[in-house]
Amino acid sequence: MNILKNRMYFLLLMMGLFVGLASCDNDDEPTPPAEVLSVKSLTPSNGPVGTKVVITGTKFDPTPANNTVLFNTTPAVVTAATATTLEVTVPAGATTGLVSVTVAGTTAKSTGNFDIAARAVVEKMGTIAASETWTKNNIYLLKGFVTVASGATLTIEAGTIIKGGAPALDPAGSAKGGTLIIGAGAKIMAVGTVTEPIVFTSNAAVGARKYGDWGGVVIIGKAPHNRLVSQGFEGGISGQLGGDAIAADNSGTLQYVRIEFPGIALSQGSEINGLTLYSVGSGTIMDHIQVSYGGDDSFEWFGGTVNSKYLVAFRGFDDDFDTDWGFIGKVQYALSLRDPLFADQSGSNGFESDNFNGTGEPATGPNNGLPLTAPVFANVSNFVFSGTPSSAIASGSGSYQSAMHLRRNTDITILNSLFVGYPEGLRLDGANTLAHATAGTLDLKGIVLANVTTPLRGDRAATGVTDAQATAYFNAATRKNVVTDIPTLMLNAANFNLAAPAFLPLAASPLLKDAVWEGKGADAFFTKELFRGAFGTTDWTTGWTNFDPQNTPYN
Incomplete structure (x- = not known):
């Protein structure tokens, strides 16, 4: 009997263990926390x-x-x-x-x-197929890519505010930041004034805005370029360049316009700049434009013939003025004031000039590389470090590199311009680029480099340009270029003040004389100023620019 009881007790014990193990199945999911308001x-x-x-x-x-x-x-x-x-x-x-x-x-x-806000918010998305006007009594919110189609004209009144929506607001669900795209054959008529500039800015609240909050402004024209007609656009923008090659093509007017916190990165190497110009023609009018806190380049020209005056790049992340794909326009009076703590992983430059943009291509590329990238810039001021220039990574993703990185067969000309506080002054990159410099089609005259660690260098490749060759070119007496220091320039005490800068040099500054207008500078487009850099005795940034957009209420 005791044996039977013991067996029954053992069976009951084993059944209890089985039930307990089954209740502890490792495949059971934990109960999710209750959702809260x-x-x-x-x-x-x-x-x-x-x-x-x-x-x-x-x-x-x-x-x-x-x-x-x-x-x-x-x-x-x-x-x-x-x-x-x-x-x-x-x-x-x-x-x-x-x-x-x-x-x-x-x-x-x-x-x-x-x-x-005092103004209603009007949402804009998709394609604008017919001409329309945006008025200053409204705020316009760009959601995703907003494209003005061929044949349509977008007119924007002075004083109008346009906000770029964040990627989450893209109605297509593609996470594309709000971007205004003026298509080939379309026009934008954005004519602001000194007291009522047109402002493109972030949709984020005061204090919460940042680099690359939205896309930017993209204009596509029909002027010449040196790419294949099937060439696409950066940043995921649909379409192709085409082959119209209309030098005087007219994409409209941009005057007294600010573009703030643009330059969204859609993927590595595929960003939208603050103001991106594809094959924009010389019939287009562009002046008094400020790009602030751009997440990529502030201004980039991909081919085209458009001319501009009075451009401001403020606290940009990558390059200030980038020229590619056969751009041959002219620019006078351009300013860049950089934040020393923020630079891009690619190495940020004042100028980056290429005959093409990319790697793995021959020096000439499609169309035999013609027209060569050959813009003419005059009266540029570019400021980074007031102290010792640094190539270390600070708060950004990269470091500063060169005031002028000229490469890949470029034929750029820069005249009467000032560059202060770069680790490198001029980097003359590539044997073909040196050949253009020696022939005089690439031209640097009246340049002032100050507070630069390595003023002049080549690419140092075995078949490229040596430092000695770059130095001999830049220092030729006929070029009237200067390497100096900040005290000698007699700049305004507030020149590097990021919150409230003042750019006019002191009355006895050597910058107020010795400009050179030989060669391409003789073109009638240029006002033959006596001074070097962007400023003489008049501050043309007064009234319409904003050096504190982070704390400006746009309601």
């Missing part, structure tokens, strides 16, 4: 009373009346609801502040303010 985003994040706003979050009540929404302390009516979205209208009496949602006694608040 939250407010994740507000779209748009600013606007006047009456603006329709979509609040996204979690644990909302699908019955509209069961959700209580306050704009700061003012209640709003919920007109539509799901578990993750609420649609409301900004109520009368609302003031700038957080938006709160209360459901069943629990309250969640937005992470940022909703800004009550």
Whole structure:
């Protein structure tokens, strides 16, 4: 009997162990935490009373009346609801502040303010197929790529604000930052004034804006270039360059325009610049344009013949002035003021000039490389380090390299210009580039290099350019180029002040004389100034520029 009892006890024990092990199956998933009420985003994040706003979050009540929404302390009516979205209208009496949602006694608040604006927000997306006008009584929000189609003209009134939406607002779901693209055969008429510039800027709130918040402004024309007609565009923009080769092509007018926090990186090596110009023709008018906090190049010309005056590159990330693909236009009066802490992984330059843009190509490339990249720049001032120049990586992803990196068969001319505070002054790169310099088709005259660690160098390759060759070219007496230091220049004490710069040199500065206008500088486009650098006795940045866009309310 005892044996039977023992066997029964053993069987019961084994059954208990089996049940216990089964209940501890390693394949069981842990119970997910309960979802809680939250407010994740507000779209748009600013606007006047009456603006329709979509609040996204979690644990909302699908019955509209069961959700209580306050704009700061003012209640709003919920007109539509799901578990993750609420649609409301900004109520009368609302003031700038957080938006709160209360459901069943629990309250969640937005992470940022909703800004009550004086202007309505008009969303723009997709293709603009017919001519239209954007007016200063509205704020325009670019969502994804916004393209003005051939035959259409986009007119923008002076004083109008256009905001670039973040990638999350792309209606196509492709995570492309808001970008304005003026297609070949289309026009933009953006004519601001000194007191009412047109502003393209970030959609982020004051204090939260950053490099590459949105795409930028892209203009595509029909002027000559040196690529295949099937050449595509950077940054994921659809279409091809084409082969119209209309030198005087007219893409419209940009005057007194600011472009702030552009230059989104869609992938490595595929970015959109602050202002990107593809084959833009000389019939286009461009002057008084400032690009600030660009996430890639501030200005880049891919072919074309367009001429410009009064350009400002402020605190850009990569190059200030990049010329490629046979650009042959002219530019006078250009300024760059850099933040010493931010540079790009590619090595940031004042000028980067190529006959083509890419690797693995012959020196000439398609179309025998013609026309050669041969722009003429005059009266440029470019400032980086007021102290010892550094090539170390600071807060950005890379370091500073050269004031002028000239390579790949370029034929650029730079006259009467000032470069201060670069690790390198001139990098003359490539035997073919040196050949152009020696022949005089690449021309540097009236150049002042100051506070530069290595003023002159070649590419140092066995078949390229030696430092001695670059030095002999630059220092030829007929070129009237100078290597000096900052004290000798007698700059304004606030010249490097990033928040409130002042650029006019002192009255006794040597920069106010000795300009050289020989060769290509004799062109009638250029005003034959006596000074070198961008400034004589007049500060042409006054009134229309902004050196503190991070803290400017755009409502």
